[in-house]
Structures are given as structure tokens and as C-alpha cells.
Amino acid sequence: MRSGILGKMYRDGEIIYRQGEMGDSMYVVESGQVELLQRKDDKEYCLAMLGPGEFFGLSALFAQDVRSATVRAVGEDTCVLRLQRKAFMKRAHEDASFMVNMVEKLIQRIRELEASLVRVGEQPYALDLQATADKDHTRT
Amino acid sequence: MGTEPLPLKLSDGSRIGVIGGGPAGSFFSYFFLEMARRMELQVSLDIYEPRNFSVAGPGGCNMCGGIVSESLVQNLASEGITLPESVVQRTINSYALHMDVGSVTISTPLQEKRIASVHRGGGPRGQAPRKFGGLDGHLLGLAVKKGARVVNSRVERVERQDGHLQLIPAGGPPASYDFVAVASGVNSPARMLEPLHLAYRPPRTTKTYICEYCFGRDLIRQEMGTSMHVFLLNLPRLEFAALIPKGDYVTLCLLGRDLDRQLVQSLLDTREMKEVLPANWKQPEDYCHCSPKISTDTAVEPFADRLVFIGDCGTTRLYKDGIGAAYRTAKAAAKTAIFKGIAAEDFRRHYWPVCRQIHQDNLIGRLVFAVTRLIQGQGFARRGIWRMVSKEQQTPGSSLRMSTILWDTFTGSAPYKSVLRRALHPGFLARLLWEMLAGFWVANHHKKEARAL
Numbered sequence: 263m264r265s266g267i268l269g270k271m272y273r274d275g276e277i278i279y280r281q282g283e284m285g286d287s288m289y290v291v292e293s294g295q296v297e298l299l300q301r302k303d304d305k306e307y308c309l310a311m312l313g314p315g316e317f318f319g320l321s322a323l324f325a326q327d328v329r330s331a332t333v334r335a336v337g338e339d340t341c342v343l344r345l346q347r348k349a350f351m352k353r354a355h356e357d358a359s360f361m362v363n364m365v366e367k368l369i370q371r372i373r374e375l376e377a378s379l380v381r382v383g384e385q386p387y388a389l390d391l392q393a394t395a396d397k398d399h400t401r402t
Numbered sequence: 403m404g405t406e407p408l409p410l411k412l413s414d415g416s417r418i419g420v421i422g423g424g425p426a427g428s429f430f431s432y433f434f435l436e437m438a439r440r441m442e443l444q445v446s447l448d449i450y451e452p453r454n455f456s457v458a459g460p461g462g463c464n465m466c467g468g469i470v471s472e473s474l475v476q477n478l479a480s481e482g483i484t485l486p487e488s489v490v491q492r493t494i495n496s497y498a499l500h501m502d503v504g505s506v507t508i509s510t511p512l513q514e515k516r517i518a519s520v521h522r523g524g525g526p527r528g529q530a531p532r533k534f535g536g537l538d539g540h541l542l543g544l545a546v547k548k549g550a551r552v553v554n555s556r557v558e559r560v561e562r563q564d565g566h567l568q569l570i571p572a573g574g575p576p577a578s579y580d581f582v583a584v585a586s587g588v589n590s591p592a593r594m595l596e597p598l599h600l601a602y603r604p605p606r607t608t609k610t611y612i613c614e615y616c617f618g619r620d621l622i623r624q625e626m627g628t629s630m631h632v633f634l635l636n637l638p639r640l641e642f643a644a645l646i647p648k649g650d651y652v653t654l655c656l657l658g659r660d661l662d663r664q665l666v667q668s669l670l671d672t673r674e675m676k677e678v679l680p681a682n683w684k685q686p687e688d689y690c691h692c693s694p695k696i697s698t699d700t701a702v703e704p705f706a707d708r709l710v711f712i713g714d715c716g717t718t719r720l721y722k723d724g725i726g727a728a729y730r731t732a733k734a735a736a737k738t739a740i741f742k743g744i745a746a747e748d749f750r751r752h753y754w755p756v757c758r759q760i761h762q763d764n765l766i767g768r769l770v771f772a773v774t775r776l777i778q779g780q781g782f783a784r785r786g787i788w789r790m791v792s793k794e795q796q797t798p799g800s801s802l803r804m805s806t807i808l809w810d811t812f813t814g815s816a817p818y819k820s821v822l823r824r825a826l827h828p829g830f831l832a833r834l835l836w837e838m839l840a841g842f843w844v845a846n847h848h849k850k851e852a853r854a855l
Contacts, residue, residue: 315482315483
């Protein structure tokens, strides 16, 4: 048993919270990795993989809405630390500078999501080109 | 017509000196360089730290109980600063309170391990050198990653020259700085600052007694688990004692008057302590121990033009969460220097309020600890507290009024103001009074029964 990891420990595949649940906390990964999964219709999409120092669940602190994604531990000995809304809000109002750090990280994550959207957007076009090339090749 | 003096501000090319590479100095450097980067300010920063934190024993130690509080763990996590497993010796999720009337374990309200026990340097004397150098080495490493340069020297004198500050290190050439942050704690002499003739007066201090006992990892896990053990005993000269489990060691911290080996031995001989320590364990002849000073007050004028005092030599929280106070003062000083200026007036307006807030909370803390001392001396009061907290811990879903008050008092997780406010709640007082009376009646009843027998 490891004695020096802060937070709550999760086993591989264990759910930290589920999409659709109400939430009042955000989380910071202390060790290991977690994956953010969003279910739409019958499909499950992996939005991001997060490692030590990265946070998730922030929207529940602001939107007072249900969780938009499921978060699952990946690998053994994943530890996450919970930060409750009240403590977070108190701190955000007392020391706005730490929010800059969060905004920086959120922007980085938005950029990554944009990049993956572009990749997804490019895929059919790339496939079409490939299909056209294949057709041309068949014709010749 | 007179000309107004130019405001003292940092600019591109400014040089910053930090005296002391403990948590206050490292936090300051980390946040200062991060904020400078965001403001596109090209500065250089040198940290003067003579210790090598990877060395075991006094040469690499900053002499402290080594607890990172729940609130600091969360604050650091929200800043993206995690404490790795190589630094955290043990995570703590409960406090065991030991009194002559009984013992009770108070678990963290969220069932999470949120308190970290750490070594401040390379660990106690006799331990093999560590790669990461405990908490202080880790934080210094984070500051270096942000761009700080470590000068492995002790600063012997600080002088003013052409308006700038000159640091004169032992055996090294003097270096001139636009701004200096002093994070030298209260155990290093403040004589180096005498040539400046400052209005600064260091905070008052008291002595603690810290011992490190090597039990081995498995025995600690078996005997103490993930609990920190707090002793509220009616021993002369002793106010408070705590056993903090770490990797292979257990740290014993004492607060009180005229603390010495004799008092330690009296404490180790108590029934309450023997119940926690491994059976037949005897204090070794030779063990790593120290008697460092801790700050109990706030410094007078912890700032001047181009100079600020942070951490213990500025102010800290009374008896608890000194590393958390270092974080708060360091960050407030860094913010002031980057965004407001480095004149004494800038620090008075924007840094001093943070120190004053800690100072005012400490005044309430004195009252809280005075009440604790009163309780220690009264059997019926100890019994009342024990009854109340035991019932709360045994009854699922009950309101944890006493448990959270004790938790926050002993862990330093909440301001003393919040502890006092909750302690003055009529519901809490009524319940405590009832449990004290019940405890008094039970004790009298037992005495009568014993006499009759």
C-alpha cells in the first residue's frame, strides 16, 4: 500500500463521477490519469486524458448543472483531490490570481479540442480524396 | 515647485534577491516569476540558500513538525502544484485525540487523505540522503524551473548603495539588487540587516521541542495507521504534544514552557503515550532532535523601500500551518511587487493587510488556546469534550460540531475566527454544557461507588 499519495484513490476503470449526476466540486489529479468520456446517443467519446496537476469538473462550480461527462480512472493508483464549490468560490474572490492559472489551462484545453475538431472535420475530406484516388486508380 | 519622487517600480532588467530558500522564499520566487512572465517583465531572480536540502540531519533541515495543512494542499492543487509521492512521507486522514479520560479518533469530514506529513529537508540524522530533499527541496526545485538561480551561500550583510540593495554573501562577491525579499525565518540571526537601520522588529518567538524516532514503515502503519496523534494531558509545562507518522520515522512535537528531555521522558511514560507507541519501546540514547524557535507574533514594519519580509520573519499563524502562512505572505508580496510597486508605501497598502489579517486571527487563536489550556486542567471539561466527540464519531449522520472544531484547531485547516464563531453557537454550548454535567455526574458516581467498595 502506498502511503504518500494525497486525495482519494481509485482503481483502474473506477468511475469518479458520471455524466448526468449533480456536482458541487471540482477535482485535481494528484497522481495517475483519468479520462473524460461523453456519451451521445449510443456512442461514447473520449474528450481528454488528464494527468497530475490537471483539473476537471470545473463547470459544475459555475453552471450548477449536471455533469457533462463521465470521468474514469485509468491505470492503478489514480488519486484525485476534491475541491468543494464553497471553498473554491471563497478563494476565487479573495485571490483572483490563481484563476489566471485556471484560465490559461482552460484555453490550452479549448485549443486542444479545436485541434481535434479540425482533425475530425478533415477526416471525411481526406477519406473522400482517398476514395476518389482509388476510383481514379480503378478507372485507369 | 517641488518634484514628486518617482514611484519605485520594477522594470525590464531588474534584479531580485531572495534571502532564504525555505517555503516562503521558494513560493515567493515561484509566483513572482510566474506573474513576471504573464506581465512580460524580463527580470532575474537569485535565491540565497546555504543549506543542501538533500542532506540528512540538521545540515539540510528547516526544523519544523512537517505538516502541510488541508487548506494548503487544496490551495496548491488549485494552483496546479501537486506534492509528489517522493515528498509526502505519509498522508493523514484522521486525528486521534488522547486525554486521560479516553481517546477518540476524528476522521476527515470528506474521507479523503488531505493532510501531508513531510520532512523539511533530507530527513532525520542517520537517514540516507534523499534525491528530492523533502518539501523544501521540492519547492526550491519548482522555483528553479520557473527560472530562479540558487546561490549556495549565506548572506552576511545587506547594505544600501546608490539606492539599491547590496547582498554580501559569505565568501562571495557582493551583488546589487533592485528588490530583496527576506525569507530567513526566525532561527537565523537578523544581524545581517543592521546596516540598513530599519524600523523592522522581528516577531516574538517561543521554543518548541522536536524529536525524530525511527520505527520503520511497517511498524508505523501497523501502530499508527494514517492518524496523527494529539495529546491533551495535564502535565506541568506541557501545552500540547503531537505524534506525526512519516515514512520510517515518527516526529514528536511539543509545545509548552521550558521544554527539555526530562519533560519528553515524562510524556513518553504516560499511559496515553504508551498505548500509542509500540509495546516495550524505549527512547533511544541517541536520536535526532532540535529545539527551534517558532514565531508567535507579527513583525513590526515587515517592509521598507525595495525590501519585504515574508514567511515566519514577517508573520505566521499561531502554532499551526506555518507553511500555509508562508504561501499566503509570499504570494501577497509577489503580487504587490509586480503589480503595485516596491516602495514601503506599496507594501503598507497592499501587503500589510494580509499580515494584519493573520495577526488578528492569531489574537483569536490565543483565546482558543487559552480555553484549551483551561480544559486541560479540568477533568470534568476533558470528560465533557471526550463524551461529545465520541458520540459524534459513533453516530452516523450526527452533526459534527465538536469534531470539526477540534479538527480545525489541531490541523490549522480553518482560521481561528471560524473556530471561535462555531464554538460560540448556542447549540454547541448547550450540548457541551450538558455533556460536561453528565461527565461530572458519572465521575462522581464512580467515585462514590469506589468509596462504598
